[in-house]
Amino acid sequence: MNGYGGSILRINLTTAKISKESTPTNVMRDFIGGRGFGAYYLFKEVPKGADPLGTENKLIISSGPMSGLMIPGAGKCDFTTKSPLTGGYASASMGGHFTAEMKYAGLDSIILEGISSKPVYLFIDNDKIELRDANELWGKGTITVEKHFKEVFGEEFQVAVIGPGGENLVSYACINHDFGRQAGRGGVGAVMGVKKLKAIVIHGTKSISVADNKTYRQAGKALYKACKEASFLPEWTRYGTTVVTSWCDEVGALPTRNFSAGSFEDGKNLYAPVMREKIVITDKGCFGCPSPCGKYSRSKKYGSNVEGPEYETIGLMGSNLGISDIEAVAQANLLADDLGIDTISAGNAIGWAMECYEKGIFTKDDTDGVDLKFGNVEATFDLIGKIARKEGLGALLAEGVKKASRKIGKGTEKFAIHVKGMEQSAYATHNATAMLLAYMTCDVGAHHNRSWAITYDLQVGRDLVVPEKVARVIWLQNFRPMFDVFGGCRLQWVELGIDRDLYIPALEAITGVHRTWEDFEKVGERIWNLTRLFWARENEGFGRNWDMPAPRFYEEAPKSGATKGQITKLEDVNLLLDMYYEQRGWTSDGLPTHERLSELNLSDLVV
Amino acid sequence: MRLFVDSAKCSGCNACRVACSLNLFEESNPKKAALIIQPHFPAPGVYEVKVCTQCGDCAAVCPDEAIKQNSKGAWYVDFDQCSLCEACVPECPEEVMFVRVELANAAWKCDLCGDCVDVCGTSALWIAEKEAVGA
Amino acid sequence: MYLDGKDEAEVEAGRTVRETLISLNIKPELIALIVVDGEQKTKDYIIQDGDLVKVLAVIGGG
Numbered sequence: 052m053n054g055y056g057g058s059i060l061r062i063n064l065t066t067a068k069i070s071k072e073s074t075p076t077n078v079m080r081d082f083i084g085g086r087g088f089g090a091y092y093l094f095k096e097v098p099k100g101a102d103p104l105g106t107e108n109k110l111i112i113s114s115g116p117m118s119g120l121m122i123p124g125a126g127k128c129d130f131t132t133k134s135p136l137t138g139g140y141a142s143a144s145m146g147g148h149f150t151a152e153m154k155y156a157g158l159d160s161i162i163l164e165g166i167s168s169k170p171v172y173l174f175i176d177n178d179k180i181e182l183r184d185a186n187e188l189w190g191k192g193t194i195t196v197e198k199h200f201k202e203v204f205g206e207e208f209q210v211a212v213i214g215p216g217g218e219n220l221v222s223y224a225c226i227n228h229d230f231g232r233q234a235g236r237g238g239v240g241a242v243m244g245v246k247k248l249k250a251i252v253i254h255g256t257k258s259i260s261v262a263d264n265k266t267y268r269q270a271g272k273a274l275y276k277a278c279k280e281a282s283f284l285p286e287w288t289r290y291g292t293t294v295v296t297s298w299c300d301e302v303g304a305l306p307t308r309n310f311s312a313g314s315f316e317d318g319k320n321l322y323a324p325v326m327r328e329k330i331v332i333t334d335k336g337c338f339g340c341p342s343p344c345g346k347y348s349r350s351k352k353y354g355s356n357v358e359g360p361e362y363e364t365i366g367l368m369g370s371n372l373g374i375s376d377i378e379a380v381a382q383a384n385l386l387a388d389d390l391g392i393d394t395i396s397a398g399n400a401i402g403w404a405m406e407c408y409e410k411g412i413f414t415k416d417d418t419d420g421v422d423l424k425f426g427n428v429e430a431t432f433d434l435i436g437k438i439a440r441k442e443g444l445g446a447l448l449a450e451g452v453k454k455a456s457r458k459i460g461k462g463t464e465k466f467a468i469h470v471k472g473m474e475q476s477a478y479a480t481h482n483a484t485a486m487l488l489a490y491m492t493c494d495v496g497a498h499h500n501r502s503w504a505i506t507y508d509l510q511v512g513r514d515l516v517v518p519e520k521v522a523r524v525i526w527l528q529n530f531r532p533m534f535d536v537f538g539g540c541r542l543q544w545v546e547l548g549i550d551r552d553l554y555i556p557a558l559e560a561i562t563g564v565h566r567t568w569e570d571f572e573k574v575g576e577r578i579w580n581l582t583r584l585f586w587a588r589e590n591e592g593f594g595r596n597w598d599m600p601a602p603r604f605y606e607e608a609p610k611s612g613a614t615k616g617q618i619t620k621l622e623d624v625n626l627l628l629d630m631y632y633e634q635r636g637w638t639s640d641g642l643p644t645h646e647r648l649s650e651l652n653l654s655d656l657v658v
Numbered sequence: 659m660r661l662f663v664d665s666a667k668c669s670g671c672n673a674c675r676v677a678c679s680l681n682l683f684e685e686s687n688p689k690k691a692a693l694i695i696q697p698h699f700p701a702p703g704v705y706e707v708k709v710c711t712q713c714g715d716c717a718a719v720c721p722d723e724a725i726k727q728n729s730k731g732a733w734y735v736d737f738d739q740c741s742l743c744e745a746c747v748p749e750c751p752e753e754v755m756f757v758r759v760e761l762a763n764a765a766w767k768c769d770l771c772g773d774c775v776d777v778c779g780t781s782a783l784w785i786a787e788k789e790a791v792g793a
Numbered sequence: 794m795y796l797d798g799k800d801e802a803e804v805e806a807g808r809t810v811r812e813t814l815i816s817l818n819i820k821p822e823l824i825a826l827i828v829v830d831g832e833q834k835t836k837d838y839i840i841q842d843g844d845l846v847k848v849l850a851v852i853g854g855g
Contacts (some may be wrong), residue, residue: 120686121676121777150673155687194700206697207689230699256761258685268680275673275777283849286828288780297835298825298851324833333704334780336669339676341779343669347703356703506851509822 052263054116054561055079056158060180062173064246065106065165071182074159080564081652083574085141086535089131090578093140094585094656096162103135103238104220104245110163112153112211112251114451115538116562119151119259119338121271122554123278124540126150126338129214130234132242134589136222136451137472137496139586139593141237144500144535145211146337146345148231149253152209153173156255167247175253176208185249192389200252205629208254214391217244221449223396223474224439227388231335231345231358235393237473237495251395262563270557274549278341281547288334290323291344292362297322299366299478303614304486304505306371306479308425309402310468310603313479314612317375319356321365326377332356336478340540342547352378357385366477367398372405373425383431391441395498399474400448401434403456403467412461419443468601469495471586478496480604482617485520488627491598494523494582502527503545516623521630536574577651579635580643586658594640598628605652659730660712660788661693661768661775667782668705670697674774674783681771683762683778690761692754692768708752710768712788716746716755725767732770804840811836814848825851 059069082091089111101107111131118125128150134141153161156175170185188196192212200210210228217224217240224240230472234240261267278284286294296318299305303313319325330350335358336343347358360368360380367385368374387394407413408423415421419437421430423444437445447455452474456467468475473496480487485504490497502524511520534541537558544551551568559565587593608618632639635646648654672695675688683690694708710733717725717733724739725746746755746765757765775783804813814821814836816827826849840846 066762119676121673121680123673123779126671150687155689198700256687256689258683258687258690261686264684265681272773272776275779278779283826284779284832286826286833286847286849289831290833292824294833297833301836302822319835322833322835332702334667334669335703336671336779338671339673340669341673341777343671343780345669347699349703356700485701506825509851521685633736 053563054120055084055261056114056154056156056259057522058157058159060158060161060175061164062161062182064167064171064182064248067167067182069182081577083536083576084159085113085127085538086129086131086144087533087574087578088113089129089142090140090581090585091656092160092162093131093133094581097133101133101589103133103138103242106166108133108242109245110242111167112163112240112537113160114150114153114158115536116536116558119154120261120556120561121268122339122539122557123342123543124337124340124534125537125538126340127538127540128153128234129535129538130239132237132239133589134495135238135241137237138590139496140472140582141239141495142535143225143234143236143239144491145226145228145232145234146540147209147232148338149209149211150538151227151338152253152255154255155257156253156258156467157257161251163243163246163248166245170247170249172250172252173248174471175255177255177257188249189218194230194389194392196250197227197230200250204252204254208252210250210252211292212250213240213243213248214389214439216390216392217241219439219441219449220244221392221438221441222451223393224391225393227391231347231388232337233388233393236395236498237576261561263560267557270553270560274543274553274557275341277553278547281549281559283547284342287342287344287546290327291334292347293323293326293346293360293365295362300370301613302480302509303481303609303612303617305368306477307372307612308373309406309466310475310479310601311406311607312609312612313481313614315370315373315375316611318370320375321369321377321380321610326578328383329377337540342543344542348381348472350378350381353382355382355385357381361382364394364398367395367402368431371398371402371477372431373657374428374431376428379428379431383435386432386435390435392435394437394462395476396451396474397438399433399468399559400438400455401431401454402465403452404448406436406466406652407463412459412463417444418427457620463604465602468603469496470600471597473497475601478505479614480600480619481609481614482619483513484516484619484623484627485524487600487604487619487624488521488631489527489627491600491624492528492631494528494579501532503531514617514619516626518630518634521627521634525631525634526572528579530568531579533571533575536578573651577653580647580651581653581656583643594642595628598641600624659732659770659785661709661770662784662786663707663709664782665705666708666782668695668707669780670695670705671779673777673779677773677777678768678771680768681773687761689758692756692766693774694754707782708754709783710754711752713751714771715749715751716767719745719749721745724764726767730770733767734769735767737764737766740759761781804846806840806842806844808840809836810834810838810840810846815842822849823851
């Protein structure tokens with residue numbers, strides 16, 4: 052099967068039944084791979100109303116046609132499920148080497164079903180596939196467990212593992228891999244935890260066959276050449292995503308003290324060159340990547356190593372918490388990684404809790420005696436542990452800010468910074484309407500990865516509310532996540548600015564199917580509409596209300612920083628949604644029409 | 659001429675190893691590559707790369723004369739001549755002489771094709787003259 | 794788009810990057826990155842004689 056592993060592996064954890072089926076050609080044709088497979092199997096096989104932490108939910112892990120091949124960024128793995136955090140669609144993209152190993156083991160997707168009665172791990176070595184006892188490993192941190200498996204099975208084995216966070220069903224528990232990469236968001240780790248699956252260890256020695264080996268090698272080399280000649284490559288490799296910290300601070304996009312502002316008066320201590328000089332030791336990358344964004348670091352102050360912090364964690368565990376010590380942020384990153392919880396949601400939730408405390412809504416009785424002020428580093432470390440173990444205040448925060456603020460009430464919902472129940476990632480959007488819309492309409496909740504539009508806002512006018520901005524957001528949403536569908540990384544296009552047309556001959560030579568970017572964006576649109584329907588199917592009354600942003604962004608202008616006094620008007624928020632629904636071909640309440648579904652060849656699936 | 663590596667620049671991406679297996683076997687399978695990337699994580703947090711230095715020690719012990727020199731002066735394995743005796747493997751000072759019968763019917767090694775250099779985004783790999791041997 | 798389509802310009806030493814960008818009719822907020830000798834600098838950096846200042850306009854992002 053050209054470019055593919057060839058098989059879908061099903062693991063029923065209730066019955067311990069293991070089975071394989073040939074990857075269906077119609078699914079490859081319409082959904083291509085990666086996140087596309089995830090969306091297809093989620094919609095088709097997880098029944099309406101399934102409890103995300105119940106036996107009917109599934110975790111679908113997929114590689115794609117680029118994965119494991121000689122293509123820049125060929126190292127991304129998709130994890131799709133019904134989210135315990137939001138009750139809707141979750142898709143998390145994990146870098147590293149896991150996705151490549153799936154292909155070498157002949158696998159396109161691994162579908163995890165049911166719930167095991169006791170802790171197990173999934174062992175895959177080519178065609179030898181077993182569920183093995185994980186009792187001794189249960190309760191242990193992700194770094195410890197991955198290290199253990201590497202020692203026992205060897206470096207060729209790739210490991211995906213949950214920590215206590217996933218075991219304890221924290222709503223935003225993550226899955227960890229390669230000592231520093233995660234399937235981070237939406238609680239995919241909790242789904243693995245409730246299934247009592249501690250880890251997957253995988254090894255494969257098969258070669259990946261492609262349709263036209265000669266053209267694939269040429270096209271792959273041309274892609275690498277373009278990357279190596281990109282003028283931004285040295286700086287990107289030097290700093291990774293942290294390169295953007297200073298610019299965000301400068302333009303008011305750096306989340307500060309629970310998104311109350313977009314600039315941090317001590318932000319300079321978090322900037323990329325400070326981090327590089329203080330802690331970075333290795334530029335670490337994913338499979339096939341010529342532009343390694345990972346900054347593997349060693350903190351002398353804490354005596355520990357961590358991959359990171361990357362920009363999101365700097366934002367949410369640094370400036371968002373009023374913390375300006377980059378080593379403290381690195382340590383917070385490590386704690387969260389080892390315990391297996393998403394740094395973005397955790398940082399956002401802790402920021403909410405700090406604001407509650409500073410406003411007197413929480414007292415020391417609520418915070419287990421801790422002076423939970425912004426800037427309190429020890430309290431942050433402590434709270435990360437409590438969240439992972441659901442202890443004390445951590446139990447409340449582990450539910451996510453949407454549920455936590457509803458429980459507490461007292462106006463705390465106004466500053467719970469989320470969309471659809473997913474905590475907003477690290478761009479403050481008081482005055483950046485394209486990015487605000489991106490967060491409002493992102494298919495998993497308030498995540499930036501689909502449509503990173505903040506620079507576009509600055510280019511064309513940050514408060515502008517015009518159809519062109521909406522068109523831009525939609526185009527990015529149809530296009531950027533296609534890399535997740537290919538099983539690869541978008542950052543070579545996004546950051547190095549290489550010509551995206553270079554991917555076309557490569558993908559054709561790999562799969563044997565000629566497709567243009569127009570064809571791919573159509574697939575992107577198909578997946579977008581399908582996952583929108585999933586939200587609607589699973590959530591009574593789903594519609595416009597679910598796309599609304601945190602009230603902070605239309606009610607509370609920052610009192611300091613680059614966006615001091617700037618705020619988006621509520622009527623503009625609604626206008627953005629009106630234009631968005633119209634351009635998407637949806638109803639005024641934000642649901643795909645039958646015509647749209649038919650055009651996208653989804654009618655059969657959706658019936 | 660030989661391949662050189664600065665391990666400190668290696669990001670662990672393995673593009674070099676896929677390029678290598680494509681050159682040697684026309685297959686995408688980094689386990690069939692002729693250079694090693696050894697990760698050392700979580701500590702000290704670096705990658706260690708081993709490459710063939712074209713020392714020729716393997717060729718010297720091959721009883722089948724299966725290890726020959728190509729037009730670049732690099733030593734390569736003639737797959738048809740190799741009897742899988744494995745005499746070469748322990749001779750290699752860099753441990754980059756490979757025999758894995760589940761993967762190939764002959765030993766394999768670096769033939770200095772240079773494709774790895776082409777796909778290395780951090781410029782950790784390069785080809786240059788061998789240093790002159792001391793007297 | 795900037796510098797009348799040229800790739801580079803010669804500028805005076807002694808002024809900050811911000812002041813220099815403004816004098817070249819470039820909005821500072823549209824420059825995402827400033828690098829001198831491989832090191833990122835902020836726009837408060839004062840340009841020294843002989844510096845090679847590389848700037849990157851905002852593009853695609855994270």
